[in-house]
Amino acid sequence: MHQYLKAIGFDNIRTRKDLKELLNEIENEYSHQTTVSYKPGEDFCEFQKEYGQCIGITVCGEMDEDDKFDAAYYFPYFEGSGITTYADVTVERKIEKEQYVGLCEDSKIGISLIFTLQNGLEYMREKSAGFLSGMRVSVTFSGLALSGMILLPVQKDEKQIKNEREASDNRQNLLNAARSGDQTAIETLTLDDIDTYSQVTRRLLNEDVFTIVDTYFMPYGAECDMYSIMGEILAVRIRKNKKTGTVLYQMKLNVNELKFDICVPADSVMGEPEIGRRFKGTIWLQGYINF
Numbered sequence: 661m662h663q664y665l666k667a668i669g670f671d672n673i674r675t676r677k678d679l680k681e682l683l684n685e686i687e688n689e690y691s692h693q694t695t696v697s698y699k700p701g702e703d704f705c706e707f708q709k710e711y712g713q714c715i716g717i718t719v720c721g722e723m724d725e726d727d728k729f730d731a732a733y734y735f736p737y738f739e740g741s742g743i744t745t746y747a748d749v750t751v752e753r754k755i756e757k758e759q760y761v762g763l764c765e766d767s768k769i770g771i772s773l774i775f776t777l778q779n780g781l782e783y784m785r786e787k788s789a790g791f792l793s794g795m796r797v798s799v800t801f802s803g804l805a806l807s808g809m810i811l812l813p814v815q816k817d818e819k820q821i822k823n824e825r826e827a828s829d830n831r832q833n834l835l836n837a838a839r840s841g842d843q844t845a846i847e848t849l850t851l852d853d854i855d856t857y858s859q860v861t862r863r864l865l866n867e868d869v870f871t872i873v874d875t876y877f878m879p880y881g882a883e884c885d886m887y888s889i890m891g892e893i894l895a896v897r898i899r900k901n902k903k904t905g906t907v908l909y910q911m912k913l914n915v916n917e918l919k920f921d922i923c924v925p926a927d928s929v930m931g932e933p934e935i936g937r938r939f940k941g942t943i944w945l946q947g948y949i950n951f
Contacts, residue, residue: 664944667804667923668715668736669901669908683734685709686719694781695723698788704758705729706781712901714739714910715923720758720780732757737778737946738910738923740802745918749799749949751783758784761885762947764799767835768917769877774884775801775947786951800948801920803889808924808941810931813892814871828917870940877916880942890940891915896933898926909933 665673673679690707698704705723710716715738721731747766754761760777777783816824831852837845863872873890880888891913899908907926911933912919922943933939 662735664804664806665717665736666925667806667944668711668717668738669904669906669925670711670736671906671925672904682717683719683731686717686734687729687731691716696781696784696788698758698784704781704784708737711903712908713899714741714921715899715901715908718778733759735776736804738802738804738921739778740800740921740946740948741912742800742919743798743950744801744920744947746796746798749797751777751949762799762949764947766918767832770835771877771879773801773877773887773945775799775945776885778802778946778948782951783949798950800950801918802946802948803887803920803922803943804946805922805924805941805943807928808930808939810893810929810933811870811890811938811940813936813938814874870938875915875938877918883944885945886942887945888942889913889915890938893933893935893937893939894919896935899923911939913939 670682673682686707686709689709691710692706692708694706694708695703696705702725703723705721707719708716715736717734717736719731719734721729721733723729745764745766745768747764750763751760752763753759758780760780760783762775762777764773764775766773831849834845834849834852838849860872870890875891876889878888880886892915893911894914895912897910899910900906901908908923909926909929910921910923912921922939922941924941931937
């Protein structure tokens with residue numbers, strides 16, 4: 661049973677029987693269907709059913725010549741808004757099933773981001789048609805969270821905000837130069853990291869870590885597409901799962917200058933989300949490639 665069904669409001673799915681009834685409902689009353697021919701005599705099919713604004717469940721599997729559907733896997737999804745990044749993306753198929761993960765290297769984060777691909781069948785279609793070579797694409801990230809915490813913002817004056825923005829732009833330029841093999845940029849980044857470590861160590865003696873760190877984006881646990889994040893709330897929307905009535909928060913966050921949406925059950929959030937405050941939690945990262 662998928663752990664993140666609860667993130668889109670399905671906290672009532674407790675047994676295999678409940679899950680089977682839900683998946684049968686999706687196959688029979690789907691909102692969208694996509695089919696791709698990928699083997700002789702077999703098609704790969706995707707059924708999607710919406711259960712609220714931007715949320716739903718996708719069921720994927722093989723469809724034979726007699727139109728008999730054999731489900732292979734399913735996952736809950738949350739559709740993000742806008743464009744998160746234009747960085748280069750690599751897509752890989754999972755070993756055990758016809759599901760895809762994306763790998764994106766955005767210099768704002770400093771690490772490789774791995775995410776579950778929401779539109780895997782569209783990728784299969786583009787790949788089989790030969791349209792992917794040299795194509796520039798963008799990615800829209802979204803995250804599902806089971807719980808979270810709301811933190812107050814760090815007070816800053818205009819001068820501090822301006823200095824931080826300039827420092828961020830300078831670091832991004834250095835990272836791009838270092839990736840190109842610039843030895844001077846590599847040495848500068850190393851010295852900057854040493855200075856930052858020294859400053860943080862001194863400040864931690866008298867300050868709380870969340871007054872020093874505004875936002876962060878870190879891998880979490882053993883799963884490659886799980887991340888611990890903290891980001892500034894840019895927008896908050898209250899939505900409902902149409903089937904269960906569960907109230908959800910859908911928030912747009914700014915995390916290390918990456919802007920994307922997350923969805924979390926309202927009763928699992930400690931604190932009141934408002935614009936300007938910060939959200940801290942663990943997310944399952946999804947991505948939609950805009951071909």
